[in-house]
Amino acid sequence: MVGVKMNRTYFKATIREISQSMGKFISIVLIILLGSLLYVGIRSVGPDLNQSANHYFKQQKLSDVKVSATIGLTNRDLTSIKQTKQVKTAMPFHMTTLQKSRSQIVSVYGYQKQASLDQLKLVSGKLPRRANEMVLDHKAKENGYQIGDTYRLPKNDNLRRHTFKVVGFVNSPQYISSTDRGTTNLGNGTVNYFAYVPNQVFKQKVYAGIAVAFKNPNQYAAGTDKYNNYVDSQKNKLKKQLSKRPQERQKQLQNTAQAKLNRQKAQVVQQEKQLDKVPNGYQTAKTKAAKQKLTAAKTKIKQAETQIKAIDKPSYFYNERSANPGYQDYFDESHSIAAIAIIFPGFFLFIAILITFTTVSRMVEKNRREIGLMRALGYTKHEIAMKYIIYTLLAGILGAGLGSVLGMLTLPQFIFSLLTNNNLTQFVGVMPWSYLIEAMIAGLIATLGSALSVLMINLREVPTNLMRERAPKAGKRILLERITPLWKRLSFNQKVSYRNLFRYKGRMLMTIVGIAGCTGLILTGFGIQNSVDDLVPAQYDDVQHFQAIVTVDKANRKVHTDQISAQKEVLIKSVTARPTHGTANDTVTMVVPKTKTHFKQFVSLNSLKNGQSIELANDGVILSEKLATDMNAKKGGYVSLQVNGKRVRAKVSGVIKNYAGHWIYTTPTYYRKLTHKTYRATSRLIKTRQIKKTQRDELSRQLLKQTGVLNVSFPRYAASALSTGGLGSVVLIMIVMSGALALVVLYNLTNINISERMRELATIKVLGFYDREVTAYVARENVIFTIVGIVVGWGIGIFLHRFIMIKAQTGSILFPMTIHYPGYLWSALITGLFSLIIGILTHYRLKRIEMLDALAASE
Structure with a gap:
């Protein structure tokens, strides 16, 4: 009965612990909730998008x-x-x-x-x-x-x-x-x-x-x-x-044509016999005209015989779903989101776990005296541990459970609703059991794991040691003190702050890591958006400088309008590239300019290694970067191509920077060597003076009116394959969630900082410091932590951004690795703003510190 009473009493103490530290409990739950929400939510987007499409296709x-x-x-x-x-x-x-x-x-x-x-x-x-x-x-x-x-x-x-x-x-x-x-x-x-x-x-x-x-x-x-x-x-x-x-179709066509020709031959023979019956002396003008027609018919028969022999075997094509407009774009976008989900939510959850681990372990460490007292009163280690197990289990399960469910139910469907570039209207989700379990395990490691690890250390000590406060860390001279001219110019408050920074290295490291992680996540979000936005300009400003492609019926056909500033005669052909190993093929656009002269004005062939321009050579082809990667091809090696239905091996003379599409560039000489076909430049790369939509429409109308113009296209503005709209919604969510995490992390770390230094802060209040001076005493350290955390966070953001964009490359897309300065600015401002908000909240909390109670708390 005593044990039951003690357990009941201790359970009440657990509830009291939660109620008395509701802010801390909620902050722990929120951190785990945010981490789990983003982890499960974003990781579920890719599978849910795939399942929605799969359901639609089956239906x-x-x-x-x-x-x-x-x-x-x-x-x-x-x-x-x-x-x-x-x-x-x-x-x-x-x-x-x-x-x-x-x-x-x-x-x-x-x-x-x-x-x-x-x-x-x-x-x-x-x-x-x-x-x-x-x-x-x-x-x-x-x-x-x-x-x-x-x-x-x-x-x-x-x-x-x-x-x-x-x-x-x-x-x-x-x-x-x-x-x-x-x-x-x-x-x-x-x-x-x-x-x-x-x-x-x-x-x-x-x-x-x-x-x-x-x-x-x-x-x-x-x-x-x-x-x-x-x-x-x-x-x-x-x-x-x-x-x-x-071959059967070819023979069938030849037989059908031959049968028709045989009937014509029979008619000619019949006519010839009739004309032969007419004596030469009786031939009239009508007879002579009939003979002329007969001669013409014989000529046509000979031409028809030549045409029948020239009938080629028809080509058969087998187009998979990926050839359907928008099909591959949809799954490429889904795969890009899935690639982002591999690292970003994982790192987000890691930061949440790290901060939670610190918070819980500090909470248990703070209750050392209570643990020692319970041991002295006869409570077993198991009974003492149960209070913290219940506390952390409740926080972990609530945070991970609610976050996972909210993430699963909200983010995938929200992102699906923002995708306006497809005809799918019905969202079909997949139950992400593996992600739910992973988030739950991570949440329990962060809460229950941290509590148990600290309890295992503390419960080994005897009660008398536990009831004594740990001796405060001894102050040490810091490196700054050795720079005498600078140290002398610092005020007393500044000297105290700098000493405190290095006195509690664990707290300093954890604060910087927390702030850096959140800043890095925010910067990564802006960087992803920059890379997506820069894809089209990078391709059509930095690599391909033409605005339109015109197809004509004859190689010598000229096109002209007032809007055209320059044009280049080229052959453009769609070919298939095959890798050395594997079955996947890439559809490639081959561009063969009639001459090398001024081709740089239309396409920049810049080397990957040093950025220098590569010249077109008569002994090989130049590949775009993503194509070379997919085909595992390097300069000096070979790539297998299927051109005009025939498979050929082309030597690689160079690899160039390229962001969208698979491209091959070569000379007419090497094209003839590869294909054994006549070179005909039936396309024109067009540079225009104006490129607004009205000018494009007008240019298209003018060109199509000209004799021999078959087609006009504007690749930059018809590049639906470059659609990455879904990434934008993911990026927005990541930035908002990272900002929310930053706010909770800063609040939590500041709370820990204040709770651990109650006596110190009460002491300086007793010494006569005003409330603003006490706040400045703490805020000075937080400002330094925030600045250092932001700088370190930029480094983390650059690394994460590069890693994610490499993983997000799908199909023929190669994202530019760009982060514009507003991204750095906004990530710093958001973190700094949250730090300021926490500083204001801290000021009001410090005003409420009771000097005598705080000084007597550990006596």
Whole structure:
């Protein structure tokens, strides 16, 4: 009964401890809560974004691969695909891209009511039911279209009708981006939106493509390496299944053309026989004209025979989901956020744990006399420890539990809601059990672990030693004292402050580390934002200096307007780079200028090592930095390329700084050596005097009116692949959370500082110091700690920023490692502001110190 009474009494003492030090208890809970909230919340963002996309794709049955060919696909291709063992579903589709007006390019698809793949998601209205009905892309609303409008397509050979009634607006899983609809050779090179008309409206004899879904890919989440590797392996099996089809199609085309030619030959022979029957003396003008026509027909037959022999094998293409507009951008953004989540929240939680560990251990150390008294009264070590175990368990569980749950429920969904560059509307979260457990363990280590570690040391001592205060640390001469001229000029208060700084080295170190950690986190947040914002300017100001690319029909075609200040004739070709090891391929843009002259005005080919300009050479190619990294290629080595369907090995003559996209630069001489093809510079790099949107639109209109101009594009302003909007919301959260942590950390450390120095502060009040002087006595040390912490924090921020931005590199993106001076300024101001706020709160607390009580507290 005695034990029960003692336990009950001690439990009441625990509750009293919490109630009497509610500020300290709440601060411990808050630090752990903030650390856990950011750790679990940010780390959950990447998986939740992936799961939301994966759910959407499953719901709308997005195909895994789309097969297409240069001359379309037939039912024989469809049968071959369906016969592939791993193919679950194959659905042919019709599609054509049309220029509705000078400012509108539309991709028109055939709508299938019972579509087994790539199902539309209705946004408003209804789906087509009649031949005269159509649905438009939700993005088409930007062009003013509404339900009930009459929509007219330009006349073409692919459609049976060209006038439709708009009955609804839709989203398609083929277009995850809300802005990007792909590129085309028509107009300005950019598709504005898509449309779906009933399938029977199309009169194409062949299919534009065949959508394919493989068996069992649902066990792998979209966007993951497992899914990509699985689809890649199944795609290779599909290629093998269709490997004979190009040759079969070639033969089929030749046979069809030959059959037609044979009929023409038979007609010519018949005509020739009829003309031979006419005697030479009876030939009339009509007979002579018939002979001339016969000669012309024979010439055409010879030309047709040459053309039949020249029919090439069609090329078959196998486009995975990553080719869909916006698909890879979404997952690259998700991966970038996940990369940031690897280090930033971890470091954030580490600072929280460190400060909490210090706070709890100091609290237990402060209660040494109470522990000794309890030991002397007969309480066991276990009973004494229970008070602190309950206290710290409660703080740890409350902080880590609440923080983890709040982080899981709020941050991922909040960030998802801020992503406006995609068509996903339904958030689907994943239960982050591993992160929850990690945060809970970290919180308990910080609270319970710190209490137990100090208790283990104190409980080994005998009660009499515990009830005696530890002897204060002896004062020592500091280095500053040895600089006599400077030391003599310091006031008494300044000398005391500097001695105190080095007298309690542990407190000094912990304060500086806490402030530095928070400052570093804030600076890292600003640095990430700077790197994201500088991506486009770094690419298009520092590396590529042209504003537009114009494609023409002939190599000698000239383009001209008043806005063009300079132009460069180049060949631009899309090629595929393959790594030495692995299966992943990179799509690369090859640029081959007609001459080296003035090419530096359009593209800066600056070396990675020394920043010096590299000259284009006739014995190799120059690679952009990220491409060289992905291909594990170095100067003097080789890179494997697929150009015009053929695989070649190109020597690497240099690697240049580049931030967005994969690029290869070489000379016409080396291009001909690689491809054995004729060099034709059918593109123009354009530099303009004006680049505002109105000037761009006007330039595009003027160029497209010129004979032979096929396409005009503005890479800098159509670079949807550089979209990193989701990072901005993460950065904002990190800066706010880091500031909140800084405030709580400073409050906690200042509280510890004051509670440990009550007698000292009471003594100087007895000696006649005014309240402001007492505050200055403490604040002077805090100012020094804050300044040193900010400087050290800048160093931590630079390191964290660099580490995170390297991890955040995905696809063809290479972030510039830039932190602008406002980031340093704001991180210092935020930390300094919080330090000032804590200083004001400290002043009012110091005013309430009772001199006699504080002096008698340890007697």
